[in-house]
Amino acid sequence: MRNEFISEELIQKLKKEQNNLRQKVTITELDISKINIIAGVDVSYFEDKALGVVVVLNKDLELIDVVYSIDKVTFPYIPGFLAFREAPIIFKCFEKLREKNIVPDIVLFDGHGIAHPRGLGIASHIGVLLNIPTIGVAKRKLYGKCVEPKRVGQSTPLFDEEGKIIGYCYLPKKNSHPIYISPGHLSSPETSLEFVKSLIKKHKLPEPTRLAHYYTQKLKENKNI
DNA sequence: GCGACAG
DNA sequence: ATCTTGTCGC
Ligand SMILES: [Mg+2]
Numbered sequence: 001m002r003n004e005f006i007s008e009e010l011i012q013k014l015k016k017e018q019n020n021l022r023q024k025v026t027i028t029e030l031d032i033s034k035i036n037i038i039a040g041v042d043v044s045y046f047e048d049k050a051l052g053v054v055v056v057l058n059k060d061l062e063l064i065d066v067v068y069s070i071d072k073v074t075f076p077y078i079p080g081f082l083a084f085r086e087a088p089i090i091f092k093c094f095e096k097l098r099e100k101n102i103v104p105d106i107v108l109f110d111g112h113g114i115a116h117p118r119g120l121g122i123a124s125h126i127g128v129l130l131n132i133p134t135i136g137v138a139k140r141k142l143y144g145k146c147v148e149p150k151r152v153g154q155s156t157p158l159f160d161e162e163g164k165i166i167g168y169c170y171l172p173k174k175n176s177h178p179i180y181i182s183p184g185h186l187s188s189p190e191t192s193l194e195f196v197k198s199l200i201k202k203h204k205l206p207e208p209t210r211l212a213h214y215y216t217q218k219l220k221e222n223k224n225i
Numbered sequence: 226g227c228g229a230c231a232g
Numbered sequence: 233a234t235c236t237t238g239t240c241g242c
Contacts, residue, residue, distance in 0.1 A: 043232075045233055077233070079230040086232075111231045121231070142231045175241060180231085 003076050014081060018120045024128045025114060030106070030187040032195050035059070039104035040208025041093070043086045044216035048073055052089035053215045056102055061199065061207045067096040068219055079142060080117050083125035090126060104132065106187070108199070108208040112136040113184035113192070115158055115167040117143050127185025134184030135192045137209050141169070141180050148178055155193055158182065168193040172204040179204060 040055045050073050056065040069092035075085040097103070112121030113136030120128075121142070127134030144158040149171040158167040158180060167182025167189050183192040199206035205213070 043233085045232090077232060079232090082231055109231095116231080136231085138231050140231060142229090173242085 003078060006076060006078065014084060015118065018118045021125060021128050022118055022120045025119065025124045026186050027114065027183055027188055028186060030133055030191045032191065035105040037102070037104045038208050039107040040212035041090055041107060042110040042209060042212035042216045043089055044220055045073065046220050050086065050089045051216055051219055052086070052093045053212050053219065054093040054097060055208060055211045055215060056097070056104060057208055061201065063211065065100065065102060066215055067093050068215065069093050069096065082111055083122040086122060087126055094130065106133040106135065108135050108137055108206060109184060110137065110209050110213060112138045112142050112180065113167065113182035115142065115144050115180060115182035121182065121184070123184025133186035135187055135196060136182045136184050137196055137206060138180040139177070165189050170197065172200050176204040
């Protein structure tokens with residue numbers, strides 16, 4: 001699975017797919033008071049396999065469930081096309097959640113929402129396909145312009161080419177890099193920012209995403225069992 | 226042609 | 233993301 005084996009024709013096809021799905025993304029106010037089940041998603045890799053994890057937390061950020069799935073990698077990492085690499089394994093995790101009759105009220109992803117060249121980061125991409133509210137929480141910027149916040153707790157808007165706010169850059173802790181928050185689907189930049197801020201505890205990342213990442217690393221230890 | 230470039 | 237030990241700061 002190498003970049004050189006991905007033709008320019010396929011890239012163009014995937015871009016059209018993103019531009020098509022983009023039209024289904026809904027940016028709207030989200031009623032945080034009605035959120036009781038929160039999920040966090042992340043994926044790790046080893047050998048030629050992907051290990052996806054979805055953690056489920058309740059309103060008080062207590063871990064109530066963890067599901068994971070492992071499968072061969074089918075697509076390389078190409079900036080702007082992360083969803084095509086991680087969505088397959090993530091969908092398998094959601095199938096397992098479905099079997100347990102667990103349906104999150106909102107899902108946080110390790111990556112961007114609409115703060116993407118074609119407005120369809122992994123959080124938006126999966127949010128539309130799953131028809132569920134999602135938020136993207138990235139550790140680095142992929143698209144957009146912003147002045148990085150210098151004070152802890154401060155946030156600055158992330159703008160697209162037209163000067164529209166597509167998310168926020170937020171500095172959560174001292175001596176740490178800022179994080180980028182953008183709505184994926186069925187949420188807004190402002191609501192996403194405030195909600196994510198409420199999920200940040202002792203670490204720079206919000207609990208859902210932090211725990212999901214923790215388990216992607218932790219579960220690799222049992223890969224032989 | 227030169228940078229930017231999620232995980 | 234992954235390959236990897238100690239070390240600085242909270
Ligand atoms: Mg990740």
